[in-house]
Amino acid sequence: xxxxxxxxVARIAVKMAMSTREEEEILKNKYWKQGVKVAAVDYGxxxxxxxxxxIERAVVAAxxxxxxxxxxxxxxxxxxxxxxxxxxxxxxxxxxxxxxKIGIAYADExxxxxxxxxxxxxxxxxxxxxxxxxxxx
Numbered sequence: 620x621x622x623x624x625x626x627x628v629a630r631i632a633v634k635m636a637m638s639t640r641e642e643e644e645i646l647k648n649k650y651w652k653q654g655v656k657v658a659a660v661d662y663g664x665x666x667x668x669x670x671x672x673x674i675e676r677a678v679v680a681a682x683x684x685x686x687x688x689x690x691x692x693x694x695x696x697x698x699x700x701x702x703x704x705x706x707x708x709x710x711x712x713x714x715x716x717x718x719x720k721i722g723i724a725y726a727d728e729x730x731x732x733x734x735x736x737x738x739x740x741x742x743x744x745x746x747x748x749x750x751x752x753x754x755x756x
Contacts, residue, residue, distance in 0.1 A: 622727050623655070623726045623727055623729065624729070625729045625731070625752055627726075627729075628655065628724045628725070628726050628727075628729040628730070628731045628752075629724075629729075629731045629733070629750055629752060631650055631655055631657060631722075631724040631726075631731070632657075632722045632723060632724040632731035632732060632733040632750065633722060633733045633735070633748070633750065634646060634722065635657050635658070635659040635720075635722030635723065635724060635733070636659060636719070636720045636721060636722030636733040636734060636735035636748070637720070637722070637735050638659060638720070638722070643659050650724070653726075654726060655724055655725070655726040656684065656685065656686040656724070656725045656726070657684070657686070657722070657723060657724045657725075658680045658681055658683070658684035658686055658722075658723045659680070659720055659721065659722045659723070660676050660677070660679075660680040660720065660721050661719070661720050661721075662676055662717070662718070662719065662720065662721055662734075662736075663716070663717065663718035663719070664716065664717065664718075665715075665716055665717075666708075666709075666712035666713060666714070666715055666716065666717045666738070667713065667714065669717065670702070670705050670706075673701060673705045673721065673734065674698050674701045674702050674705065676701075676721060677697050677698070677700075677701035677721050677723060677732050678694050678697045678698055678701070680721065680723060681693075681697045681723050681725075682694075684723075686723060686725045686730075687725070687730075687755070692755065693755060696730050696753040696754075696755040697723070697730065697732065697753075699751065699753050700730055700731060700732035700751030700752055700753045701721070701732045701734075701751060702751065703732075703749070703750075703751030703752075704721075704732045704733055704734045704749035704750050704751040705734055705749060706749070707734075707747075707748075707749030707750065707751075708734060708736060708738065708747035708748070708749045711738045711745050711747045712736065712738045712747060715738050715739055715740055716738070716739065716740055717736040717737070717738050717747075718736060718737050719734065719735045719736035719737055720734075720735050720736075721733070721734050721735075722734075722735065725755070728754050728755060728756050729752065729754065729755075730752065730753045730754070730755045731750060731751065731752050732750070732751045733748065733749065733750045733751075734747075734748065734749045734750075735747075735748050736748075
């Protein structure tokens with residue numbers, strides 16, 4: 620099995636965040652067989668009040684799916700990458716609602732978290748994507 624680069628793991632996190640629930644299960648099986656640990660979790664709410672909840676959801680999903688161990692360093696890596704991803708959509712999302720999915724991928728020493736959200740109110744939506752990366756051994 621070849622070593623993956625950060626850009627490879629980032630692509631997988633983006634695919635997980637953009638997947639439907641049906642695709643999510645297929646992708647999970649595919650990537651786990653390739654040695655890439657992945658997870659995805661839905662999220663929705665008012666953006667500003669949600670940043671900490673987005674981070675928490677990412678950490679909980681990563682632990683639940685066995686992507687990370689229950690250590691301070693691993694939880695911090697997921698939290699940092701999730702925070703980075705959430706902050707990247709701030710200009711579009713400030714004061715509005717977001718809804719979509721958080722995708723997580725981890726292989727070799729690369730951990731990526733992607734947020735893929737519809738941003739807006741009622742049926743007036745924009746789309747935003749954010750991606751964070753951390754190194755974790």
